[in-house]
Amino acid sequence: MNELIANWTRKDLISIESLTREEIDTVHALAKHFKEIMATNPASLPSLRGRTILNLFIEPSTRTRIAFEIAAKRLGADVTLVEQAASSLTKGESLRDTAQVVEALQADTVVLRHSAAGSPLYLSKILNVPVINAGDGAHEHPTQALLDTFTMREKLGQSLEGKKITILGDILFSRVARSNIFALNKLGASVTLSGPATLVPDGFRQLGVEVDLDLKSALADADVVMLLRIQHERQTSTHFPSLGEYKSLYGLNQERASWLKPDAIIMHPGPVNRGVELDSSLADSNRSVILQQVANGIFNRMAVIYLCMAANNKNLISE
């Protein structure tokens, strides 16, 4: 394990696109290691004792924020949270100014959630400490893709080569979709996107995926169907007429689930709009791995935090 950690050279985790397949494998291997340790000894690991991780959440988040917080605490780190409402950014302070304050306060790592795509990259160029992207606008949500693919590997086997993953819903505005597309392509899976044409532009084909607006054929033969939250509050009313129409055309219900292979799994990054993109009977069924995704989020984020901090401070490995 130490060799894997030593080979990790990234200070920051900004995107899945920039990772190699080997790096994804490294995160997953370390996440699996943490998961096994936690199964037998759920007490905190001492690895990051004395270190401070700043959760800078400029955009609202509950799940991701809590998952990062738990992950950091399981590694023994102290966590400080700055949320949008409490941030000087609401008073007009620039991200650069905030970053400099972060550094002056001697935080050892920053986990950034921000509504502007590219903001973690921007921050990483300013800061000497690791920056971990916890979701930037519609760009990427790398730790979500890491936990999603980790969960798929647990369920479908270590190799995802040739597996068909159908991502259904709001692709255009989804950072989760983008990160998963990049991750799944690197892992050899075949990705199909589906949903209304306004949310699934044909241009996504250029990212090496299939675009299939016919739901039945998009679901046929899929090993995984990953549903995305319909973020009606984010989209203008021009992208689709109503949640009702979306549900009637694309919502996954029992009838449409029957188009899937019997052993296909259902995933969702949450929170689920029950009864819109996914019926409750499916969300709570044994085909759903939604809660496993949440749990695996802890271990994958522990791995990412640890790897980036170790890359920035090689002493961590021997400590």
Added chain:
Amino acid sequence: MSSILWIKNGRVIDPANKRDGTGDLYARDGVIVDSLSESELKAAEVIDAQGAVVCPGLVDIHVHLREPGQTHKEDIASGTRAAAAGGFTTIVCMPNTSPVGDNPGTIRRINDSITRNAIVNVYPTGCLTVEMKGEQLAPIGSLKNEGIVAVTDDGLCVQNNEIMRRAVEYARMFDLPVMDHCQDASMTQGAVMNEGYWSLKLGLKGWPSAAEDLIIARNVVFSRQFDAHIHMQHVSSAYGVDIIRRAKKRGIRVSGEATPHHMYFTDECCKDYDPVFKMNPPLRTEEDRQAVIEGVLDGTLEVIATDHAPHTADEKDNEFDIAPFGIIGLETALAASLEVLVHSGRCDLSFLIARMTHMAAEILNLPAGTLSTGAKADITLFDPDAEIVVDPDQFHGKSTNCPWNGKRLKGKVLRTIVAGKTVWDGNQITAQ
């Protein structure tokens, strides 16, 4: 006492007069003359232009000088110094200042500052609509009386077709060209870069080229209907170029401009979220870039203009979504255009100079862009092959939002002369 200027041995390129050859150029009291007497030759200020191109002073019909209201970004003094260093002797400033140029008092104030502070010729434009809101016609006739040379809501685009139709009709009465920033705002809400592969990949809100094409098409309709001259600013899309091309073939009075940055860069440049590449209209695809270049080469886009848009470093040093649109261009326009068009072998020097001098002037009926006898002695000397390394910190404007930062380009302005007097000597501003 007369001031006499004798520029010797340069390669004189004056496309308006189809002149291209080694020779001399003379000026007396700020005006181009055919010849000088023996005594005048002895008394003349002599400039040895051997190895240099001597051409009419460059003309830029699309510049933001930010005065009044945003002089921390640029003002008439700093903007005209940047123009001089870039080889421009005549520029046209846009009215989206603060307050905007929608009333005679503001235009008078701008003209007063031009008189006091400008070191090159500056012509103001006026707004099409009051406060650039696109709702009520600006007092275009009164603005004309203050000396505007065109009307435009540049930075914004009149969305209401009825208002635009009336503006076009009304401006024609005063023989004023309408310049339009072609953008259907309903399609670009929140958009920060070109809609396409890169916007999908980067998760940035896309600005579809159709939003530009629709307005270009609308303007073609109005130009045809009212036989009015409408000039399409900073054309960036392939289909937009094609619409203008076909309109011109039908004899419709439309014209178009290309910017150096749309000829040079593509939307791929946004891949690192660097706001220095954030501009409006956005950098588009390679296909669009090539179409804009073709538009220049086949005469569809008659003019190269910079859309020089200064913003402070603090404003640009931000998240891509937040940073303002716009880049500066006065001090790189010649070298960047040379690179794309001449050094690439796509046209000759005379062709390019025409688009940056007399053809630009003719769009807005400006008395500039030629070395004809009797013309004002506005002259630029440059070495098309001298390499420069772009360093915005050495620029003469107030802002440094330049996407060519650090690039090596070929084309150095050696001297800029306004009315017979050197304002830029290749190293420094010499105007008082």
